Amino acid sequence: MTAIHVESLSQEIAKRIREMIRKGVLRKGDRIVEKPLCHAMGVSRTPLREALRLLCSEGLIELIPNKGAIVAQPAMRDVREMFQVMSILEGTCARECAKKMNEKSLKKLEQLFQKLEKHFQDKNHEKYMAVNHSYHTLVQELAGNKILSEVINGLRQKILLYRYRQIYEPNRLDSSMQEHRDLQDAFKKKDPEAAERLMKEHLMRQCEVLESADPETLASSRPKRSRTRDSG
Incomplete structure (x- = not known):
């Protein structure tokens, strides 16, 4: 071999x-x-x-x-620190992406955003998160910073499990979609400051959802579906 x-x-x-x-x-x-x-x-x-x-x-x-x-069984403190760092990194990407936004780039983002909306309406958590991953990756690419991308890629796999985990918490799918609507609006307006702030808030909100989750549920990486229709 x-x-x-x-x-x-x-x-x-x-x-x-x-x-x-x-x-x-x-x-x-x-x-x-x-x-x-x-x-x-x-x-x-x-x-x-x-x-x-x-x-x-x-x-x-x-x-x-x-x-x-x-x-691995990371402590919640470690998970929070990962989200804090990732929020800064992805916030920087969002700012640079908004600065460099053009019609072609916005069209690419809009295509993914519309898929995100569709999967949200269908309450399909798996497909929603797959497109969400593509959306964040595209923002990273459009930022055009090679070194920043390398640093993010090194942290992405560590945090990805928790990003999937939090989307199944009650009402999280709804709030996540609204956060992406606000973010997409900032990109349309080519507003770097708003894009950076919204991306940071989006990442830290995920962390807050995890912190407020039932400890036993958090200890398992298996998603827990809520009994309510608008879970996520």
Whole structure:
């Protein structure tokens, strides 16, 4: 097996494990046992271990001597600090994006925004979050700062799990959509200050929702659907 093949395979394995964590198949504190996971994925231990090292660098798992890999259990303080940093970084992206906004860029954002509205109306949390991820990534790209993008990408995987988690809290889907409407309006008006402020508030609101969530629910990465129609 060539080095390139091992690397690409380990990336794919890491992607699948991230999904398992996000969907609650693997929960915080769970031990990741190599042999059954290798068997389930049809891979050898070499690319799996490479994937685990990658996930460890992202903060999603912990590698403990004599115990192996377990799904990370960050304290809420650590989660809040991640959101604080990300709010500053994405706020800067939003400001730069608004500064450089043109008709072509606005059209790209508007296309994603309309998809976001559709999935909101359908109450489809999964598709909403997938488009939400694309929207934030596009804002990052339109900001045009390579170094800023590299820093954000390093933190994005660490925080992504929690962004998915918070959208299932009661009424969060509604408030998230309104936050994106306000943000899109700031981009249309080419208002850098408003775009930066709104993006920061959007990120920190996600953190506040997580902090107010039931501790037992937060301890699990499995989304909890509310019984009310407007949950999210």
